[in-house]
Ligand code: HPA
């Protein structure tokens with residue numbers, strides 16, 4: 462067995478991907494045609510990939526792609542395509558963000574939005590045995606009031622596939638404290654909480670997040686490395702970092718793999734996971750993140766499997782399913798091939 466096929470058979474788990482950001486340029490073009498939308502002339506590069514450079518342009522490119530995902534069928538198709546790719550690459554568990562503020566622009570209600578994604582999750586699970594759940598996400602640059610509205614809506618309308626609450630968007634807008642009310646509503650409704658921090662902004666954003674919000678995970682969090690006391694606190698409190706290697710390189714936080722603090726964070730005792738974030742924007746996938754951790758940071762099969770265990774342990778999935786997934790992982794380790802429903 463060569464090294465690549467060996468890696469592709471490692472059971473993987475993804476905790477950090479934005480469903481709207483998983484749609485490939487081809488799929489977005491198809492959805493735009495179906496929805497009679499004219500795409501901006503500069504949306505794609507000459508070779509057909511998304512056209513952007515730098516974090517803020519990335520957020521705009523992401524919003525432009527998300528604006529093409531409108532109907533029930535659109536959300537179903539995007540979710541199905543993404544989960545199919547994850548399953549093909551060996552994912553056994555996927556937890557992805559969905560932001561109701563995006564379909565709301567087109568007058569699509571929250572329940573309808575979730576229903577279509579849920580259907581795709583059920584079909585993907587029936588096909589591949591993969592388990593998937595959603596984190597409902599607010600968008601930071603839309604402000605704290607919209608965040609509260611999203612939290613209240615999900616608290617009042619629980620969905621069997623929604624297990625968490627999160628926030629992406631422009632980290633430089635507003636302060637973490639402004640979003641405390643939204644997070645308190647979500648946590649009060651029993652949802653697991655995570656927040657993007659320490660990506661576009663520095664270590665103080667991570668410090669604020671873990672001291673002011675009821676979060677057990679941080680999206681990215683990599684810039685915590687600039688403050689050793691904070692790194693120690695993250696390790697001591699067992700906060701899990703949802704690390705997205707290719708995202709951080711493509712948005713320009715780090716120039717190359719050797720500059721990325723993945724290994725230092727891990728060696729300092731922080732619990733780290735590997736994630737694709739927005740796969741076609743960053744030329745990534747869950748399989749590529751694992752492969753890059755092996756190639757650039759020397760992680761072996763056992764260490765990568767341990768990362769999957771960390772991810773499942775830190776996931777917000779209901780306890781019973783978590784136990785089954787962990788048992789499945791243990792079975793894989795022992796060479797068994799059990800399936801989790
Ligand atoms: N960071 C912040 N907001 C986002 C991201 C991200 O990586 N992806 C989609 N929205």
Ligand code: ZN
Nearest residue numbers: 629657680738
């Ligand atoms: Zn993200």
